[in-house]
Amino acid sequence: MKLIKNAKLYYDKKLVDRDVLIENGKFKEIATEIDFDGAEVIDAQHNLVAPGLVDVHVHFREPGQVHKETIKTGSAAAAHGGFTTVGAMPNVVPVPDDVEKFEHQMELNKQSKIHTLQYAPITLEETSDQLSPLEDLAAAGAFAFSNDGHGINNAKTMFDAMQRIAQLNSHLAAHVEDQNLFNKGVINAGATAINLGLPAIERVAETSQLARDLLLAKESGVHYHVCHISTADSVNLIRIVKDAGINVTCEVTPHHLLLSDQDIVNDNANYKMNPPLRCESDREALIAGVLDGTIDMIATDHAPHAVDEKNKGLLKSAFGITGIETSFPLIHKLFVKSGMMSLERLLDIMSSRPAEIFGLDAGKIQLDRSADFTIIDLFEEYHFEKEDFLSKGINTPFVGSDWNCFGKIEKTFVNGEEVYSE
Known part of the structure; x- marks a missing residue:
């Protein structure tokens, strides 16, 4: 006691x-x-004394990539950041795209110091157009479905997945990225990419697929959750469809709220993430989207990598940054210390709100x-x-x-x- x-x-x-x-x-x-x-x-x-924070988007890397992170180290980092419930993405090796592999993943997750909920992949291997056995994976304990790290480029595959996930009364968390428009870029299209001579990622790689998916979500009735939005156009699209009553929610990362491509002044891969840091006007639109409620929650997209995977410059290093330990103090300073937001509102969007949206027994202090x-x-x-x-x-x-x-x-x-x- x-x-x-x-x-x-x-x-x-x-x-x-x-x-x-x-x-x-x-x-x-x-x-x-x-x-x-x-x-x-x-x-x-x-x-x-606050409810344990809730992060619906983390990468704990185990199995298959334990040189980057393990469930033990990732959950310890989450606890250090004040988080007690997280959603772990399925881009591990092997991808848990059948019941046997998923149940093995759930066993591994028992090592966690906190509540680690598990996403299942929408499609086999996360990269194919063949749907995973969604109903079986839901029965095995998947709290939601995502192909994070990969956009679903085939519209019929996405629509079929939405319809089946809607029938399960579950959640589809989408990484919106048209691979044909991504064009092997490494940072945002703009002056910084030109100055550094680097291949660029166009905003429409995100927004064109998002626009498609929002219409598919309307038809299917699925709860469609957009991962790590990064552009002003994405904020505006989501604001419009929410006003129309479509069941859409979204998240933004701390780094997209705090940084823009103007902060990339040299070849430092700690500024390389996907989606990339956009321009300053995009960053300002993301802040406005948090303040007016268009953006529902902050999620870290915690993406740890080994040192030798991030020391090869922007062109050759892996995408992603670690974030779960720095999230609350940085966002608290950005919003609350500046006077833009009350502490109560910040705690809501970092604990209660994500729990409510995903139907989790978390994010609230209650008898x-x-x-x-x-x-x-x-x-x-x-x-x-x-x-x-x-x-x-x-x-x-x-x-x-x-x-x-x-x-x-x-x-x-x-x-x-x-x-x-x-």
Whole structure:
């Protein structure tokens, strides 16, 4: 039994001063003053006590790519970032595209320090036009379906998948990318690509496929969730279809909110990700989309790589950056410390809202629910150094004194048990 004293608690969508009693891994009592003999007392010291954060888009790399990350190191990094529930993408080796491989993946996920939910692939190998056994994978425990890392270029394949996933009352999370328009690019089409002499990725590689999919989603009725949107046109398209009542949601990454291609001043592959960093007007449109609710949530697209996979320059290095440990403090500074957004709203879009959209038992402090929460010091200013990371991946530009943060994760708990402590 644990007793959290002196908490600034995010409870029922408000910040209140409360004590919290935890018994058998669940929230037992929430009150202004609680005294309970024999309980382990944890003094929150008037720091924020928030629901465990929820990230619906991570890559833990196991099996097949454990030199980049493992379930143990990825989940430890998530706990360090204040996350207690994540959705793991299926682009591992082998892709879990049948029941046997999927059940093996679920067994591996039991190593996780947190709640790691598993996506199943939409198509075999994530790259074919043949649908995976969607119904069987849902029965085996897939909480949603995605081909993340690959766009589905065949419209009939996507429409068929949407119809079947809608019948399952599940969720389709789409990586929107027309491979024919991607054209082997490495950064956004624009002045930076021209100045560095690098092949460019056009915005329409994202937006043309998104426009197609939004119409297919309308016809199928599926819950269509758009991964890591990156352009102003994507925001506008999603805003329009939401106003029309289509069942569409979307996410944005911290790096697309914080950076643009103007920040790429030399051949540094820590700025290489897919979708790429767009121009400053796109970044501003993404911020506006978060503020007006068009963008539903922030998801990290945590993509760790080994050092030798990111030291080959923008042309030859792997796409992706690590992000789950830096997400909350960077976004807290961007939105809350600047006055653009309330702390309550930020906690909603990083915990309650993604849980509600994907139907997860997460993201909320409530009596008799699992005691998944994090304690955060909102006021200490600090920055990340490479030795601070628990992830195997240190491939991120958000390191060093140029990126001061506010919102240090002090402790994280899952089912009432401590899984991270500063």
